[in-house]
Amino acid sequence: MSVALFTLGGTISMAGSHRLTGDDLTAAVPGLDRLGHQVEIQDVEKIPSGDLTAGRLLEVVDAASKAVTAGAAGVVVTQGTDTLEESAFLADLVWPHPQPLVFTGAMRNPTLAGPDGPANLLAALRVACSPAARDLGVLVVFQEEIHAARWVRKTHSTSTATFISPNTGPIGHVVEDRVRVLTRPPRLDGVQGSAEPAELENIRVALYTVTMDDDGVLLRGLADTHQGLVVAGFGAGHVPAKLAPVLGELAARIPVVLTSRTGGGSVLRGTYHAPGSETDLLRRGLIDAGFLDPYKARILLRLLLATGGLTELGCFAE
Template identity: 35%
Template sequence: MTRPSLPFAALLAALAPSLGAAQGTTTAATPARPEVHIVATGGTIASTNYYGGESGKIGVEALLKAVPALDTVARVSAQQFSNVGSGAFTPAMWLALSRGIADTLRARPALAGVVVTHGTDTMEETAYFLDLTVADARPVVVTGAMRPADGVGIDGPANLMHAARVARDPAARGRGAMILMNDEILAARDATKANTVRPDAFVAPVRGALGVADPERVVWHRLPVRAPTFDLANVRELPRVDVVYSYVGADGAAVDALVAAGARGLVVAGVGRGGLASAQRDAISRAIAQGVVVVMGSRTGAGSVPVGQGVRRRGGAADAPEEPSTVGAGDLNVQKARVLLMLALTRTNDPRQVARIFAEHQ
């Protein structure tokens, strides 16, 4: 005879005291618990019936109720920023989210850190934008779920719990924005989604994880590479930057169309180490001649494309005049290079200056 299973929230509530002891955290009665603020934006962690048609949405209050052991980790406050799939995020939402987090950190000096719940499809882009724009030393930890809230073997509650543990850790200060998924802590700059459905979908293919959230403690392996953040004070909207994919037989139609649509920058997912299909080269040259800044990346998923100087000598002679050229993405993947180029273009349209910005973010 089988026994009916307890609802997940009730099971966690029953286990909360032992969970807190296992993680070495303070008890709920201890006033010294750090303060952690949670900003909910939506995604699979806040969805039901994800694999079965029309999905439902769960608010931040329900997310917190599913993880009652959070109270043993920190004094938690929360807000509902949005409740959308991450594919619905926009650059305007990035600006509002970054400014809201910065305002919260400024207004609450006792806050240990911030957790952002987010859909996984564009999580890496949002996390990197926050890394580039939130100047406060306190951590911003982005997390989510690969399985819906009413699924089997759901990962959202554990990810939220461990994200709060990372956010409250004093050693997390100065590490910028991070992604916490499947117990691993990844630098926002380095993380990418590498699988469509697995709980271990996120990896840092070039530089590896920053650390892990073990049951007993948070373990740090290395420091991330950090660069100066961008000031958004005078930024009203982000410039249009598009991604162009290179492949056998690709021509210049997509490049020409994107430039005509108003792109101020293009990031090319090139073949190999930033190569182009031969028919695309003329279109890229036309784009550069019209003042579009072009960054060359790779479609391979790992490895580097040299940043370069953003200019070249006309005709190749050492004493020839300079003319604009492409900028290499370094080891940033194309979606991260797009985020950085959007922010770089809020400062300058000079390819040489853009190349310097890319170089300092390697």
């Protein structure tokens, strides 16, 4: 049985002006011959992850799905780390298979001392092949840690330990070449229906981070140009009092999702009651995102708008 590898560029494949192919990447992995599965390589395109689009990612997920249908034990995708957490979560929302779909990459390119790409790729391939990783949805593997796509975050600009899951920690590890899954979070239902890449590209969802003394002037006219808005509020979901009516007016026209800008923890529902508090904002029509961070909330809202799945907005707070 084989495991499929899709390469999308990024730091893991940057060797100066030369971009490494999947064959180059696997040739640099020690011990790959002991994987026990043939690696079927598909080089997609070599672009920075900041230039990836949701539509392009859905095309890769579709190709990965076809590889699994054809018999692959699992799939690994390599890409740049800048948008990896968003790519993995988007894939998780539409991935229908029990076989693992694993995202990985590198923080240190192959020209530097101690590049982390080979170790990350080997660990990711082991997870993709492992029966223990089935039925866990899309995963992110870095530093021999296994993270659920729903919770993982990039938290440091240069550290090789940049990927963590602030609210849960990793769900498993790769130890002595063995995949050890320590906890199995239940898979949530994915987004129903399908979004064509072209349809998704036409959906605009803004992300607005609230700051001290924010008057909301940048939000003027947003409902005329965008189909949705994600608000990254203070703490447990708070904004300045003068911003609350502005957000309420927007929520009367387009879906507005309330998240926390902190990077960890949940939006509250009924602890604070002052103007601009979470209780006030939810009463004005904003949607509680629960533990979902702003970047993933934007991915989910955009996909729901593209598939006509707005009746599923309650899944934000699960």
